[in-house]
Amino acid sequence: MQRITLIALLLAVQLAYAQNPDFVQFKPFHFGVVPGFGSTGVYGLKYEHNVSINLFSGHAYANNILSIAGISHFQVQRSQGINIAGISNILGAYPFLKVRQHRDSLAEFGAIQVAGLINGVNGGGFGGQLSGGINLVTGTLDGIQISSIHNDVNKALSGGQISLVSNRVGDMALGFQSALVVNRARMMSGTQLFALFNYVNHELDGLQFGGFNAVSNRNSHIYRENRFYWMQLGLFNLAFENGDGYQVGLVNYGKDIGFAQLGLINISDKIPQYPVGLLNLAGDINGFLRAHTNRMFRYNIEMATGSKKLLSALTYSWDGQRDRNGYSYALGNQKKKGPAGLAQNQYFYEAFLQVTNLVENGDSFLDPNLIYTAKAQFGYNPFRKTKMMDLYFFVGLTGNATWIDSGDPSVVEGPLVSQTNNHTFWADLNFGVQL
Known part of the structure; x- marks a missing residue:
């Protein structure tokens, strides 16, 4: 019981220091075994390092060049360079990712994170994430995410996502997604590839290539004039609102497809300019x-x-x-x-x-x-x-x-x-x- 109490007090002291950047000190190199047992002692969260080597787990206020941990590594603010951990790298939230509520809690991400299971960033851009399990970013990522299970960005993405199972952008996107099962995006500009199911909730400028493709095109009437802005290529394609471009599949449905449908069966509320299919069905056929x-x-x-x-x-x-x-x-x-x-x-x-x-x-x-x-x-x-x-x-x-x-x-x-x-x-x- 005394050991548990001691560990709880140590964590409380470290979290207290982590809340105020005025306490942050710089130490170029850190070596540790677990948090509290290393060259920074029990005050690890108030230090900024260039290099941090941890046998099992470590944490710091910031990292500039390299951090390595056998199990996990956590940083309160700013991660530059390379983070490598056997299980997880976490930046900007403790003990797990939290929604950012205050300006002084914003994290900065300019690193490459490599983990066996989880990479997490609570805010910031530029860099990349590679994991065998899950990559998470609650706000902004400019680089690339690669995982075997799931990639997730909740606000903004510029680079790409590659996953064996699923990719998600909660809001905003620009680059591409590639997964074997599901790609989802609320607002997107780029490309979704190779999934059984691709879904864009707002706009698609580019290509969907998968078994089942869907685009809601909520505000496409704003951009539609004199513009071809997407292509769906799959077994089944759905476009629930207006949209210029192409649908190529066995069955295509579009509320108002501006340019072309190519498939065995093409269905639309308003016939496109160039329907090519065994059967075309539309209100103005x-x-x-x-x-x-x-x-x-x-x-x-x-x-x-x-x-x-x-x-x-x-x-x-x-x-x-x-x-x-x-x-x-x-x-x-x-x-x-x-x-x-x-x-x-x-x-x-x-x-x-x-x-x-x-x-x-x-x-x-x-x-x-x-x-x-x-x-x-x-x-x-x-x-x-x-x-x-x-x-x-x-x-x-x-x-x-x-x-x-x-x-x-x-x-x-x-x-x-x-x-x-x-x-x-x-x-x-x-x-x-x-x-």
């Missing part, structure tokens, strides 16, 4: 549904969705007599016009580039014979002046080419067909109706 026939396939059903600048079209084709099917994807655009002062949907003209997977005679869908097509088509609506819905009759000219690695290269017969080895080229007409 453009597109068509039509049926047509040509020499290649007797029956074709086609659906297109997209914006005024770009349409994505899917076509299923079949011909029972020849026992063949086709699955096509096309990109292009269609413009609807009319005579000046008259109906605006009197006729349309369009151009598309298309690729078709030809499956015939029991072939596998996964063993494709690809047909590449460029087509230009014109349609006319004779019912525009009636109360009927828009119904266009159209005709088109197509140019086709296919490369078949084996077997008979003849996929069509008749005029305007050219065959060279396994290559077949032909021109064709297309007829149909469109809604």
Whole structure:
């Protein structure tokens, strides 16, 4: 009991000295075993050192060049140079990190901290942290954090964060985050990479690359004009408010994506300028549904969705007599016009580039014979002046080419067909109706 009382009194004396910088003295070198047993005696927290070597644990008011401890090292104010500890380095809070409340309690951080488990800074910038566990900064970090578990900055970050598990910036950021599981930031400018889940609560200028990416873009309408400021690349991408830039993924959702969505399914409240997907869904979607026939396939059903600048079209084709099917994807655009002062949907003209997977005679869908097509088509609506819905009759000219690695290269017969080895080229007409 007497030993416990003695240790408590020693700590109380050291903390009392730590509160007032007027008591701080300079001693270039310190060697200790544990706090209270070393060259500074029981008054370690009132000393500033250039070099501090501690067999187990140590503490000081400030460190300028180097501190080494087998277990842990704590500094009240200012850490420059290099801090190395087997378990933890703590700067600016005792015994653990605290929220800064007074100006005279501000820490200064200009060091590199290396610890087996925890590095903590209660305020200050410039430097870096490396640990096998957790790095924490309650305010400002200009350098870099690297840990195996978690990096955390509560206010401001300029440099990067790298972690095997998670990274977090509580408010403000600039640099990049890279983790295998979670990257989170409230307000951010830079980049989030390689995580299963990336989330930015305010703004993203740069790139999100992960399995699930989300940006809230709360005030993006302020910055949006004439500016492309982010890209999301992942399996699932979400942008909950306005935002220019790109989404590339299997499923993309954006409330108002300004530039482009590229994915299997694109969903938005307002269609972006360039949607590229198997299915585009939006409140102001453009597109068509039509049926047509040509020499290649007797029956074709086609659906297109997209914006005024770009349409994505899917076509299923079949011909029972020849026992063949086709699955096509096309990109292009269609413009609807009319005579000046008259109906605006009197006729349309369009151009598309298309690729078709030809499956015939029991072939596998996964063993494709690809047909590449460029087509230009014109349609006319004779019912525009009636109360009927828009119904266009159209005709088109197509140019086709296919490369078949084996077997008979003849996929069509008749005029305007050219065959060279396994290559077949032909021109064709297309007829149909469109809604």
